[in-house]
Amino acid sequence: MVDELHLKNVPKATAKRLPLYLRYLNMLQDSGVTRIKSKEFSELTQVPSATIRRDFSHLGELGRSGYGYDVAYLIEVFNEILNTDEEKRIVLVGFGNLGKALAKNNFRRNNNLNITAVFDSDPAVYGQKIDGHYVHPMSELKQVVADLGSTVAISTVPSQYSQSAVDQIVDAGITAILNFAPDRVDVPNNVHVQYIDLTTELQTLIFFDENYQKKLAERLG
């Protein structure tokens, strides 16, 4: 349905917003809304309406000016682009506090993202049960990844051991890694790493807030 050419040329910034758009479209459909204008969708998602129109334009003919967008059609297109109908069996490496939190939450609002196996290097946690799954030793990673057909891993292994954990993850055949250790790791060209860097997010937020409050105070004072 979606033009392959369009799909391949989706800019990264646009692709980043697709899951957000999809979540809100599903919420709209659940509320019985069948059609939405970019301005209304902008208010809901807090993404500027010009950005929404530009993002949608990368994906082909999705709506008409003035008429708005058909919610069900957008959902169909976005699901196809994001391939959300296919279950992703995710392996989680690192069963500390953060790993526990992720395993317990397990992307419940998204039926097709499932943490299916958990690994740690600490023998003390082997065999612990979390959300129906046992914690495996790292030595079983390669076999379990092959058995599950997984291509996606989440690593919560701390920075000092992150490269070593990622090496084992890559060796097991994983090509997409969400890494909660912000220090950059070396991976082969065909492996994608996305870093979650909470310190950076927080520092950036504080930077913008402090500058804004300072300017506000100057203007008022």
Place this chain on the structure above:
Amino acid sequence: MVDELHLKNVPKATAKRLPLYLRYLNMLQDSGVTRIKSKEFSELTQVPSATIRRDFSHLGELGRSGYGYDVAYLIEVFNEILNTDEEKRIVLVGFGNLGKALAKNNFRRNNNLNITAVFDSDPAVYGQKIDGHYVHPMSELKQVVADLGSTVAISTVPSQYSQSAVDQIVDAGITAILNFAPDRVDVPNNVHVQYIDLTTELQTLIFFDENYQKKLAERLG
């Protein structure tokens, strides 16, 4: 030291990379490195060197072509821009698994980001001690924020209660919120919210990885 005009005009994309740059500069300094070229810095941070040069150019005269950048000077400038010398007393709202993980980790690698008080609405956890601090009831939020002089909060409150929690956080005088519930909340214009949306990060990563692997397979096969 840093030109105020420059500071105010730092693009958001640049500001987002400053904490990352600063972390690597500190690592370089710890290893005894005193000067670095943008190409070397690019290899370390995995940010394209053209991006690094453009980012640095927004911040004034930081180095000379061919000579490279003085590490100690960059650290001084970036610390000043990010105001990292000042302690940020962060309040954490929501003491579930994720809240516990954040409170225990408490940005240890960053001396001036400190979770200083923890709040929850569940009486069962009031008075629990975490990293030297007791969990407070939400009713004490306003008083504690005033006592601490906090302007920054982290919310791990689940989506369905997120707006209500954020309303209380804003009412307490907080202007910067890191929110782990991805659904957009309404806040006054002077309040900044940064969303951590792990599902979106994961879906985007999978989208790029699957498209890349598909193209790679086509090329090889």
